[in-house]
Amino acid sequence: MRMKKKGTLVVISGFSGAGKGTVCNRLKEKYGYSLSVSMTTRQPREGEQEGVEYYFRDESEFLRLIDYNGFIEFARYVDHYYGTPRQFVEDELEAGHVILLEIEVQGAVNIRNQYPDAVLIFITTPSVGELVDRLTGRGTESPEIIDKRMKRAAQEAMSIDEYAYIVCNERDRLDECVEQVHAIIESSQTMTERNRAFIKTIQEELQDRTR
Amino acid sequence: MRMKKKGTLVVISGFSGAGKGTVCNRLKEKYGYSLSVSMTTRQPREGEQEGVEYYFRDESEFLRLIDYNGFIEFARYVDHYYGTPRQFVEDELEAGHVILLEIEVQGAVNIRNQYPDAVLIFITTPSVGELVDRLTGRGTESPEIIDKRMKRAAQEAMSIDEYAYIVCNERDRLDECVEQVHAIIESSQTMTERNRAFIKTIQEELQDRTR
Numbered sequence: 001m002r003m004k005k006k007g008t009l010v011v012i013s014g015f016s017g018a019g020k021g022t023v024c025n026r027l028k029e030k031y032g033y034s035l036s037v038s039m040t041t042r043q044p045r046e047g048e049q050e051g052v053e054y055y056f057r058d059e060s061e062f063l064r065l066i067d068y069n070g071f072i073e074f075a076r077y078v079d080h081y082y083g084t085p086r087q088f089v090e091d092e093l094e095a096g097h098v099i100l101l102e103i104e105v106q107g108a109v110n111i112r113n114q115y116p117d118a119v120l121i122f123i124t125t126p127s128v129g130e131l132v133d134r135l136t137g138r139g140t141e142s143p144e145i146i147d148k149r150m151k152r153a154a155q156e157a158m159s160i161d162e163y164a165y166i167v168c169n170e171r172d173r174l175d176e177c178v179e180q181v182h183a184i185i186e187s188s189q190t191m192t193e194r195n196r197a198f199i200k201t202i203q204e205e206l207q208d209r210t211r
Numbered sequence: 212m213r214m215k216k217k218g219t220l221v222v223i224s225g226f227s228g229a230g231k232g233t234v235c236n237r238l239k240e241k242y243g244y245s246l247s248v249s250m251t252t253r254q255p256r257e258g259e260q261e262g263v264e265y266y267f268r269d270e271s272e273f274l275r276l277i278d279y280n281g282f283i284e285f286a287r288y289v290d291h292y293y294g295t296p297r298q299f300v301e302d303e304l305e306a307g308h309v310i311l312l313e314i315e316v317q318g319a320v321n322i323r324n325q326y327p328d329a330v331l332i333f334i335t336t337p338s339v340g341e342l343v344d345r346l347t348g349r350g351t352e353s354p355e356i357i358d359k360r361m362k363r364a365a366q367e368a369m370s371i372d373e374y375a376y377i378v379c380n381e382r383d384r385l386d387e388c389v390e391q392v393h394a395i396i397e398s399s400q401t402m403t404e405r406n407r408a409f410i411k412t413i414q415e416e417l418q419d420r421t422r
Contacts, residue, residue, distance in 0.1 A: 154417035186394035206365035
């Protein structure tokens with residue numbers, strides 16, 4: 001028996017504007033990781049493609065999938081449903097692949113409860129000042145919108161404690177962030193808690209041979 | 212406030228013959244990590260140099276250092292003392308460096324109790340068969356010696372559960388093992404539990420701004 005590479009579910013969340021989408025795409029390009037595509041009932045926006053940004057479905061189909069336990073998590077925001085299709089995640093894990101899930105903080109804990117081996121990573125700006133800069137934008141946004149973003153970020157911040165890792169995505173240093181996430185994924189393969197069967201075999205065989 | 216790179220104490224143990232010394236030396240060369248040198252009261256062997264393999268001291272000096280709390284761990288094997296000098300470890304951690312400690316399984320738990328952030332890594336052969344091959348050697352060893360090695364390996368195996376990570380060092384694939392240990396060290400810097408102060412600052416500042 002040898003140590004096996006197992007499938008790894010990686011949950012990536014972070015402040016809006018921290019660039020988690022860019023990080024996920026770069027990881028997919030560079031390391032061939034799979035990227036889960038969410039399903040939604042909202043209309044595609046200009047330039048959005050079926051199966052790339054989202055799978056676009058009508059509400060009756062979405063509700064049927066909920067009934068069939070077809071999502072590992074779903075939520076309703078502003079009159080539309082958003083969910084992570086179960087089948088793709090399960091297939092990729094079975095195949096031993098690394099699968100990235102970009103998801104809001106509310107869904108992350110839910111996923112960890114179902115997949116205790118999931119690796120939860122929170123992407124942040126390197127400083128609060130920079131975060132505020134990104135949230136306030138170029139001074140063209142209304143105070144109401146800025147206030148709403150800030151409140152949301154404050155809520156997201158309170159969820160960081162649920163994540164195992166926090167990684168900074170610094171402006172113009174995307175590669176550094178990508179390498180750190182990659183190191184986290186690599187290291188998760190070598191956690192003893194994920195290699196119990198291999199360890200047990202070693203322990204038992206050595207006990208047998210010294211009896 | 213930004214995320215700080217902190218000093219990291221990395222404890223490397225493993226089966227004898229699994230090549231942990233080679234892994235540590237390669238990590239030092241390639242990534243500039245510091246390597247802790249143990250102190251011993253035994254005589255230097257042919258080719259061993261003061262401060263490279265060990266610091267060689269007489270027993271009275273060693274006992275005095277024990278008195279002054281000068282070791283983070285020490286043990287007595289076969290009439291000789293072996294210990295890890297505290298000062299170097301503390302200085303390196305203070306300086307924010309990564310410091311590697313190659314140590315027997317008995318000392319590792321002791322160290323984790325003193326340094327809860329220490330990263331414990333166990334180096335193994337990729338299969339039990341290969342381990343047995345290495346322990347039995349080239350057929351030139353007496354059955355007594357092989358039996359003794361096997362018993363020791365069986366004991367070491369029971370301690371693997373104390374380690375956070377297990378990494379295979381496969382024959383002719385040293386670099387792969389070195390990269391895995393490096394990924395573990397990199398990822399440990401981004402653990403939320405090691406960045407509590409930074410996270411607390413983000414949370415408090417965002418709370419303040421949305422009040």
